[in-house]
Amino acid sequence: MSIPQYKFRDKLLVAVDCIIFGFDGLQIKALLVKRDLEPGKGINALMGGFVNSKESVQEAAKRVLNKLTGLTDIYMEQLACFGDEERDPGGRVISIAYFALIKIDDYNSDLMTEHNSRWFPLDALPALVFDHANMIKLAKERLQEKVSTHPSGFTLLPQKFTLQQLQALYEAIYETSFDKRNFTRKMLSLNILKKLAEKETVSSRKGAFLFEFDKKKYKILEKEGLKFL
């Protein structure tokens, strides 16, 4: 089939940029790299790359994420398209931003030196190229919305976690603090946490029970629409 109708249309460079969030137990952090090409070479930036014509935009995002983290099966979600004409002084490039949540421990220091990457707390971000600061800002807002109705936050925690770790996570995301009793009650009442027999004994003498996210229970409850906080 001939497609003369598309022939004389402008083609644009299409990039993906990934906002990768991690949680260290206290703060939400974003993973940034030193940009390795002009313009803006050496400046802090989100990990990104161009979309090839032989892959979907989503595949490109996965590829970029995998390259940086070595991980497959990353929790990832499309954020938005950033399409201002002048956003990249190097040329007309539109960028599809994705945000991803990973366990900070999955990301080891070999990878950090290899990619010249670093975790930055959200309240102490360095100067960033182009519109990447806006991307992170939007991603942070989206993260807040997301975890209020979805269990995505668990992706930021280790498999087994204590209630206090979970609370610290939500407090970091919302930049606020919650009453421990109310928080515990709310989370347990959702019926999506499996209490384990094990205790975590590093951070306290008494030891705190570990929990796991119960995916099966969640799947059943999902359609009704849970409200986390």
Next chain:
Amino acid sequence: MSIPQYKFRDKLLVAVDCIIFGFDGLQIKALLVKRDLEPGKGINALMGGFVNSKESVQEAAKRVLNKLTGLTDIYMEQLACFGDEERDPGGRVISIAYFALIKIDDYNSDLMTEHNSRWFPLDALPALVFDHANMIKLAKERLQEKVSTHPSGFTLLPQKFTLQQLQALYEAIYETSFDKRNFTRKMLSLNILKKLAEKETVSSRKGAFLFEFDKKKYKILEKEGLKFL
């Protein structure tokens, strides 16, 4: 400044597609056109167009919307990027979908004949080209989320409206029905409606008071975060 680093990257066709919603008093409807170029010529489709290299993606969406409706200042919001490799059999085209809300009466029949366009209720959509049905599905979900925390829904109503029209709108969006007393109380308690002296007397003998959305009051309350339904 030279930018050798971007030189050998693939460039893609970038399109925008607009999901335009209207409300006729009973149903939410989407405005569709007969596609006027191959592939898929003559099939129902969202109004769309290609992004030129000299305009932002958002400007392209506005341009497309304006071309179809003649309106400027349309309520419009980016939905998502649809980037599958094979989504358009005519070539590698990624599309940024926007959704827009307009007053159905602003869209007159001259425009409909000119663009070969028609309103379709969401539960009776015709076959659509490419992934446009997915776009509409996603837009519908986004509309529901949006009107639950934002007064965007008012853009679908005439300037002056009755409480029953407002309720009918929310019922159409959520595909459910609400108790009239609870609905009225809730809406009035938000303090963003201005009750007018006028009555609407077409649809009932008694006549129902007309209301207006009070933008000023809303702006003040906005930051606290309203919850509509």
Next chain:
DNA sequence: GCAAAAGTGTTTTGTCTACACCCATGA
């Protein structure tokens, strides 16, 4: 006078908030 839509209150239920003490343990 009757049909048709407008308008209006109360009770019950559940959810959110605020708040403080005892427990278990290792050092």
Next chain:
DNA sequence: TCATGGGTGTAGACAAAACACTTTTGC
């Protein structure tokens, strides 16, 4: 025995849900 974080219950405020009758008016 003491310092540290773990774990738990209750009362009051508020919001949501359920529920039905009277009013106005044009015909």
